[in-house]
Amino acid sequence: MAKVNTYDSDEDLKIHMSKEQLHRAVSYIKPYKKEFILTIGIMLLATVTSMSTPYLFQIALDQKIPNKDVKGLIFIGILCFVIFIFSIWAQSARSKLMNYVGHSIIHDLRCDMFGHLQELPVTYFDTRPHGKILVRVVNYINSLADMFSNGLVNALMEMVSLFVILGFMFAINVKLTLISLIGFPLLVFFIIKLKAIHRRAWQAYSDKNSNLNAYLHESINGVRITQAFVKERSNSRIFSRLSSDTLRAWMRAKLIEFSIWPTSTIISELSVIVIYFIGAAAIAREELSVGVIIAIISYIWRFWTPINNMSNIYNQIMTNMAYLERIFEVIEEDTVIKDAPNATVMPDVKGDVAFEHVTFGYEEGENILENLSFSYPAGTMVALVGQTGAGKSTVANLLGRYYDIQSGRITIDGIDIKSVTIKSLREQLGFMLQDSFVFSGTIMENIRYGRLEATDEEVIAAAKAVNAHDFISELPNGYQTAVSERGSMLSAGQRQLISLARAMLKNPRVLVLDEATSSIDTETEIKIMEGIAAILKNRTSFVIAHRLSTIKSADVILVIGNKGIIEKGSHEELLALDGEYAKLYKTQTSLAN
Structure with a gap:
């Protein structure tokens, strides 16, 4: 018989995420490209308008208030309120569209996976615990829902936000903008170095989680035998060990994942502190106005917000990449028993x-x-x-x-x-x-x-x-x-x-x-x-x-x-x-x- 995988052994991953696998993932998105384009258009407009508010505040502080332009201030206030209402509507529309898209993709992926499982040879099911198959069809695919619903669009919109913010910042003051970006290359370098470790950690977690589900499925099927031979305690010890392995793998993956957010936060805090010192000195020398400093600092916070959000999205994508590898591994499993290229339909037979x-x-x-x-x-x-x-x-x-x-x-x-x-x-x-x-x-x-x-x-x-x-x-x-x-x-x-x-x-x-x-x-x-x-x-x-x-x-x-x-x-x-x-x-x- 073929090599049998058990609940107590990690599975060898036959495929790794590559361009081909990414293309396969994109193929599930293509049927919903209209919804993606509409969502991106709405969010792009909402992003550009919402990012203009600090610039409007600068105009109010440096021009309208000193000139006692009440009508101008009222106009800016109304404009900010309209931008706020539009942003709320855009978020609601995005949520409705992308939840539909995300769960439709999950539906398509799950149906493809189940359909392929129906065609796999019996040796596939003979050589692995059924719990390890179930965890892919249910848990892993469910975990992808948020990535397809929000993660991809959010990643794109955060990148757009970064460019819009940088545009406003450079328009206000080039020198302060460049100073505020000094820590950004350091964060990028840190994330690149962490990528491989992060991915392996989530693969290890998926292995342990798969083992746990396999033993749970086996134990439920064999509960009568367990009770007949009074093995409840020994089974509980095995389950506890597998659950502990899963917990340790999850904690290690989360520890690696959480290291990105503090690093990003520390760099952003230091950037603001530096700008405060430079800005205070520039105001004292009357080289910059208060409005410019407030606008730049406001944009710095806004700049690092999408960076922090993207680090979370990156964590989510890395986690789901480990799951996608397992899912695509099943979908790409050779059916072995298949129709010949020129196979015909068997006519009604006598039975010789x-x-x-x-x-x-x-x-x-x-x-x-x-x-x-x-x-x-x-x-x-x-x-x-x-x-x-x-x-x-x-x-x-x-x-x-x-x-x-x-x-x-x-x-x-x-x-x-x-x-x-x-x-x-x-x-x-x-x-x-x-x-x-x-x-x-x-x-x-x-x-x-x-x-x-x-x-x-x-x-x-x-x-x-x-x-x-x-x-x-x-x-x-x-x-x-x-x-x-x-x-x-x-x-x-x-x-x-x-x-x-x-x-x-x-x-x-x-x-x-x-x-x-x-x-x-x-x-x-x-x-x-x-x-x-x-x-x-x-x-x-x-x-x-x-x-x-x-x-x-x-x-x-x-x-x-x-x-x-x-x-x-x-x-x-x-x-x-x-x-x-x-x-x-x-x-x-x-x-x-």
């Missing part, structure tokens, strides 16, 4: 199935099956038996192309399954797997999952065929009884009956039953097999059974072992052969007695 010299292994050089060959016409009931791990379920999975073979060919009605689309192939197949999965919803909805357009009557007929109707009818609301996630309120046998009815409703030409009756009592199992026998008439079926007594009526029994077929024949023929099958059957019979 053939394996031609098939070799397969989950890991290169470690084959489960080698040179496996068999061919059976439509309507044949093929039973697969053998020791645990011999490859019985593997054969069934290969037929549905859940894995791709290394060599050989698998055909249905002479059509290579690799030459047709996966969707059209699986539409011809029906699967009843060992894991009798039941979705949250009603029993009617769970059975209808096999064929969404089926009528209630067809659903009930399928349930009757597998002897599920009686127990369903006895439930409080019959077929409309709601079941919880994974059908936890149902017995294992009831879940298998529902899953079997779902497979029957699909009415496939080829049906795979993988240990379909493993959790059902013997009496019910006999009734189910009788129902299956009637339904499987003129249909090809592959039945993987632990109880050999249930496959006596199979047309052919294949005993899987040693990477291939070690025996084949009917029940009577294999017993007469007195080989592996006879040994297994006698062992089960003696245990039953």
Whole structure:
């Protein structure tokens, strides 16, 4: 099997933020460029007008007040009030537009990620905790909402504010402006040096947070086993350790993040102090007016406000870049099992199935099956038996192309399954797997999952065929009884009956039953097999059974072992052969007695 990642091991990051990844992020913004442009236009106008107020104050102090120009002061006051009202409206409009854009982008990103997850091979889910997948789809994408809603526009507007402020400052006094900017290069240098450390810190936090979620998901799924073995305390200790690791990683990332804001604040404070000293001396020498000094100092505060804001936005972007890397890592995961470039739609088939010299292994050089060959016409009931791990379920999975073979060919009605689309192939197949999965919803909805357009009557007929109707009818609301996630309120046998009815409703030409009756009592199992026998008439079926007594009526029994077929024949023929099958059957019979 492929290397398995657990809750206790950090994941290797396969991709890093690059130009290609940034282009991918921008592609999610492009559909909403009109809203972005409108928002930027509104905010640009609001920024320019609001930044003019210190300049208006200078005019009031240096010209209107000394000249006792009351009308001019009233006009400036009214103009400042209008600017204030416009700024409030602009902020409200920006908030509405960008919240719509941000959450629309999140919606698109989440749907793309979920859609891609649906197409990934089962090996992807077999080799990593599901909690680590969930944290990407939910937590990480949610964390991006504010960046797309406000961060990008705010970053752009803060930059515009800087240039507008500098324009006003240079217009008022070039020398004081240049003096006030002395500390700016130092801040830029500090941020550049901190960038790589900052990014790695948030990657480390995302790893620890992912581990924590993985263990939480695993613990919830296994809570009955935990309680049965009285492992609550030991599990709590593990969770506490993982939570502590997450806390330490978060604190380290935040410590690095918080170092930017104090640095920016200290530099801005020192800049104002320097201007106060220089300004006071200049006023004493009558080289500058009070209005100029007040305007410059006001603009210095305004200049460093967007700088401080941009440092916070920078922190936000760096944090979200670590999340984006994990999200894009999932989206870029190779689907592996995919349609061939010239794949066609598989036509309706009769059900002739053939394996031609098939070799397969989950890991290169470690084959489960080698040179496996068999061919059976439509309507044949093929039973697969053998020791645990011999490859019985593997054969069934290969037929549905859940894995791709290394060599050989698998055909249905002479059509290579690799030459047709996966969707059209699986539409011809029906699967009843060992894991009798039941979705949250009603029993009617769970059975209808096999064929969404089926009528209630067809659903009930399928349930009757597998002897599920009686127990369903006895439930409080019959077929409309709601079941919880994974059908936890149902017995294992009831879940298998529902899953079997779902497979029957699909009415496939080829049906795979993988240990379909493993959790059902013997009496019910006999009734189910009788129902299956009637339904499987003129249909090809592959039945993987632990109880050999249930496959006596199979047309052919294949005993899987040693990477291939070690025996084949009917029940009577294999017993007469007195080989592996006879040994297994006698062992089960003696245990039953």
